[in-house]
Amino acid sequence: MKSRLVYGFIGLFVAVGAVGVRADEEQDQIAVLQSQADAVQKCNACLRLRVVGTARAVPALEMLLGDERASHAARHALEAMPCTEAGQALRRGLDKTGGLNKAGIIDSLGRRAEPQAVPLLVPLLSDRDPVIASAAAAALGRIGGQEAIAALRASRDKAPAAVQPAIFEGLLQGAEVLRGSGDNAAAAAVYRDLLNDRSPASVRAAAWRGVVLCEPAQRADLMIEALRGKDRVVQQAGWKLIRELDDAPVVRACARQWDVLPVQSQLAVLEAHVALGREATPTIRAAIASDNETVRIAGLEAAGCAGGADLVPML
Numbered sequence: 001m002k003s004r005l006v007y008g009f010i011g012l013f014v015a016v017g018a019v020g021v022r023a024d025e026e027q028d029q030i031a032v033l034q035s036q037a038d039a040v041q042k043c044n045a046c047l048r049l050r051v052v053g054t055a056r057a058v059p060a061l062e063m064l065l066g067d068e069r070a071s072h073a074a075r076h077a078l079e080a081m082p083c084t085e086a087g088q089a090l091r092r093g094l095d096k097t098g099g100l101n102k103a104g105i106i107d108s109l110g111r112r113a114e115p116q117a118v119p120l121l122v123p124l125l126s127d128r129d130p131v132i133a134s135a136a137a138a139a140l141g142r143i144g145g146q147e148a149i150a151a152l153r154a155s156r157d158k159a160p161a162a163v164q165p166a167i168f169e170g171l172l173q174g175a176e177v178l179r180g181s182g183d184n185a186a187a188a189a190v191y192r193d194l195l196n197d198r199s200p201a202s203v204r205a206a207a208w209r210g211v212v213l214c215e216p217a218q219r220a221d222l223m224i225e226a227l228r229g230k231d232r233v234v235q236q237a238g239w240k241l242i243r244e245l246d247d248a249p250v251v252r253a254c255a256r257q258w259d260v261l262p263v264q265s266q267l268a269v270l271e272a273h274v275a276l277g278r279e280a281t282p283t284i285r286a287a288i289a290s291d292n293e294t295v296r297i298a299g300l301e302a303a304g305c306a307g308g309a310d311l312v313p314m315l
Helices: 003-034 039-052 055-062 071-080 084-093 098-111 115-126 130-145 145-154 164-178 184-193 199-212 218-228 230-246 248-255 265-276 278-288 293-306 309-315
Strands: none
Touching: 003 039, 003 055, 003 098, 003 248, 039 071, 039 278, 039 293, 055 071, 055 084, 071 084, 071 098, 084 098, 084 115, 084 145, 098 115, 098 130, 098 278, 115 130, 115 145, 130 145, 130 164, 145 164, 145 184, 184 199, 218 230, 218 248, 230 248, 230 265, 248 265, 248 278, 265 278, 265 293, 278 293
C-alpha cells in the first residue's frame, strides 16, 4: 500500500513538473515572437507553439498573420490549438491579410471545421482572386452544414472556370460531412444533385458512389443499374465500388444478373464474389463457361484460388 502511495506521489510530481516545463517553453517561444528575431527563428518558435502553445500564445501568433515571411507558420500553430481564442484570431486575420496568406488562413479555418467562420467565408466565394475563392469553397466543404452547402450550390453555376473545381469538391466534401454525421438523407440529396450532366465525370462518379453508400436499402438496385447500364462514368464507378464493398447481399444480387452483365461488369462481380469465399462457386462456373476469353481466364484463375474438389474438373 505504501509503495502505491509513493509511486502515486512520484507520478503526480512528474506530471506537475512536465506542465511547468511546457509552460516555461511556451513563454520562451512567445518571447522569440515578440523579439527582433529573424523570420527563421520566429517560424521555428511557431512550430514549437503548435505543440506546446495555449491561449497565452494566441496574441503573439496573431500579430504574425500579416507577416509575409511568418504568416503560414503562425496560422499553422493557431490551426492546431483547440482553444476558441485561436479560432477567433484566425477569423480576425481574414480582414488583415490578402493573397496567399489569406488563402492559408481560410484553409486553416476549414481544417478547424469552425461553423462560426461560415458567414465570413461565404462572401469570399465571389472574390476576384480565384485562389481566395477556391480556398473558401474548400473550407466551406470541410466545415459542412446546410448554410455552407447552400452557398456552394448558389455559387456553382456562376463561379468562374478557375473556381469551379473547388466548388464541386467542396460540395462533395460537404456531403461527406453530412454522411459522417449520420444525416444520410441530406447527404444523398447533395450527391444526387451532382449526378447531373453539368458535373465533371470525376464528380459524377464520386456522387454516384456517395448515393450508393447513403442508401443501403437501394444499394443493390443502384449497383445493378450501374453495372448493366450505358452510363460509362457510373458503370466504371460501379466496377470499383463492388470490389470494395463488404456487402454480401449486394454482391449476390449482382451475381444473379450474370447473364445480362457486360464483360467488364462480370469481371468485377466475379472478383467481388470470390472474396466472399466458397459461395462463389456458381459464379466461377459461369465465368469458366463464358464465350469471352478474358472472362474464362479470370474464372479459371478464380477456381485455382478458391480451391474445392467440385472445381477441380474445370481446371
